Amino acid sequence: MNVGGTASTANTATQSPAKTTPQSVPQPSSKSANGSDSVDWNSLVEASVVQKKAPAVRLDLKIKENTTEIKAYQKMQGLMQNLASSLKSIRGSDSSLTRNDDIFSKRQAYLTGRGVTNPQSNVVVTATNGADVRTYDLKILKVATAQKVASQSFPDSKTDLNLEGSFSLKLDGAAGAATTIDIKKDMPLAEIAEAINAKKAGTGVSAAVVKVSETESKLILNADKTGKNILMTPVAGANIGQSLGLVAPGGGFANQLQAATDALVELDGVQASRDSNVIDDLVKGVTFSLYKETGAGNSVSVEVAQSLNDINTAIKGLVDSYNAYRTFAISQQQVATGGQVSADAALFGESILRNANTGIAGALSTTINTESMALLGLSYDPNNMLQIDATKLNDALINRLPDVEKILGFQASSSSADVGLLTRGANMPASLSLDIKTDGNGKITSVLADGKADQFVVSGQRIVGAEGTAYAGMTLVFTGKTDTTANLSFSSGIAERLYQSVTQYSDPQNGLIQKVVTEMTADNEGHTKRYNRMMSDVNQFRTRLIKLFSEYQKEIVRAESDLNYLKAILGIKD
Structure with missing residues (x-):
């Protein structure tokens, strides 16, 4: 019999009774047998440990299930964010009516x-x-054209010209003072060009040496802007402009290659x-x-x-991003052979997925003045994937672009030129009547929305939807002076409705998916800590059990040894 370590037995025929000393933390590995009695110590330990560990095993399974579900939610979130991004390129920002950042404003x-x-x-x-x-x-x-002038000819660009003085350069009409350039005796034509170029940021004039032939080089001055004459004025020392042959003795450039026009x-x-x-x-x-x-x-x-090309590309991008999401959604609804849920369908039956799909389908079914996504050449295949009839789409873009804009984007109109929408909210009403009272000089004193007060907050000339009301997120601007009643109407097309439906789930800060992921991640962190504590208890339990069974084994071995000793003394045979 052994509970950890090497087995120790007593041979009653040849040996005196012997004592065994188990290891300090023995590991069960065999059975102890004596006659018809046998004890499988390993099995006893493992059976007890398995029973003790069962709650931890169930918790570990829950952690793994949560992890799989979190990954599925994160994939869903990423695909919906891609869909939202493709929609944003169509509908622009919430202020697209004033910022002109939607696809139809391009x-x-x-x-x-x-x-x-x-x-x-x-x-x-x-x-x-x-x-x-x-x-x-x-x-x-x-x-x-930009002015371009040339110097006289020089044998080469490397011989010192023995000129000393300074001159200033600037372009006619340029702001600020002219920039002075110093020329020294030991400077050849190439270094004079370098000195001019070192100051070109301030002068607006650049220089280059042109090698006309092996025995002829010229300095060329170029105005960096068209329509501006170069102003070259001597400052001190020799008249460098005349010495270089750039400026004629009577003033003006001696050799103008191109006039400023x-x-x-x-x-x-x-x-x-x-x-x-x-x-x-x-x-x-x-x-x-x-x-x-x-x-x-x-x-x-x-x-x-x-930009018809951009609109066409944006619609195709919407279809591609929707189909990518739809492929994922279908994978989460799969049932395996035998009627069991597919192992890959981690979100099978989850309300968030179901509600998101319902919202997306509802947005795609939007109609504006009897027009639907069919106007765009869009339809569903048997798996509810979107498909495009390119001919119909191109025809709509060429011949019915205003209708395309209405069926996709957001539209707003006001009966008053003094009241306009700056920013739209997530849930825009179909219509709104505003009664605006002023002090007669344009300062707003009160606003009624469909006859109700406290629906909007006045901030200067802005009328902002109050938090907690149906108008939260809306901002209007008033440019009038006297009391005004404005009747506004709004319509949200497919891209607008789809964007609002998708972003309530996909938003990385406040979206419904992020909230679930955050909660499940926190749960898993708590579960993991609890699991680690439970497994620590299991390991301690195993150690205690092994020690206990080792003591049992020790006593049994001692008893068997004593019994065999007595039998030997008394001559009792088995």
Whole structure:
């Protein structure tokens, strides 16, 4: 019989009774047998430990189940965040009506040549979000040029010129004083160019040495801006400009390679000149970058329009992100053969998944003026995955863009030009009537919302939805002076409703999924601490049990030895 250590037995035929000394913390590994009696000490210990450990095993299983569920929730959250991101590119921010940051506010300029073969080589046009949608006729009569002047010829650029003095440089019309540049006797042409370039940030003039031939080099001065003349003035010592042959004896540059000229354009029959080829103040929100004249009788048609390519891409992004989420949702509803829940369906039957799916389906079923997602060429396949009819989508973008914007985005209208919506909330009403009272000078004294007080808080000229009301999150602005009644109407399209439905679950700070994950993580931390305590108790129990059984074994061995000794003395045979 042994409970830890090497077995110790008594041979009654040949040995005197012997005593055994078990190890301090023995480990059961065999049986003790004597006649018909036998004790499987290992099994006794393990059976007792298993029974003691059963609650810890159940708790460990719960921890593992929670961990699997947390990972599934986190995957769900990530997929919903991707969906929300694709929706945000369509609907913009909550202030998109004033910030123009939704997809329908993006602008793209389309160029068509009229007598011009490649209009993109003449001009590049960009438009900011919210720029007026319209078409312009542009003629580029002259592009702006930067002044460029040359010095006299020098044998090379490395021989000291023995010139000493200083001069100042700046561009005509530039703010601030001219910058002084010092020239020393031991400076060759190349070092003079370096000295000028060292100060070009302040002067707006850069220099370069051009090697005309093996025996001829020239210093070239370039204005860094078009339409601006270079001003070169002697300051002290030799007249460096004249010595270099840049300035004529009577003043003025001796060898002007290119004059400073302004750009001249004609837009819709109106001529305008600028000293730069980048013109951003001719039409609000539109920038024209000029490169080449259009030529006599020729022009470029510039159509500033909504960016159909971006809208198309955004809709496809919505479909892709929805289908990625839908694939996950389907995986969480799978039933294995035999009717049991699939091992991968960690969220099977969970209310959050079920409610999220219901909200998403409801948002996708939105109709605006009888139009639905079918207008966009969207439909469900047998697994409720979204599919796109590209032909229908392109047709809608080209011929029914206002309807596309309505079915996807958020719309607001006001009967009063003095009342406008700045920021929308998560749950916008279909309509709202505001009665605004003032002191006659524009200061708001009271606001009634559909006849009810205390629904909005006045902050200067802003009317902010009160927390806890149906208007929380809304902000309106009042620009009038006298009492005003404004009737407002709102409509939320598919992208808007879907975004609001998804973000209440996916928000990383306050979303419903994050709350569940946080709670389950905290539970698991508590469970883990409890499990560790329970397993510590189990290990201590095992140690105590082994020691106890070792004592039992010791006594049994001693008793067997004494019995065999007595039998030997008395001559009793088995």
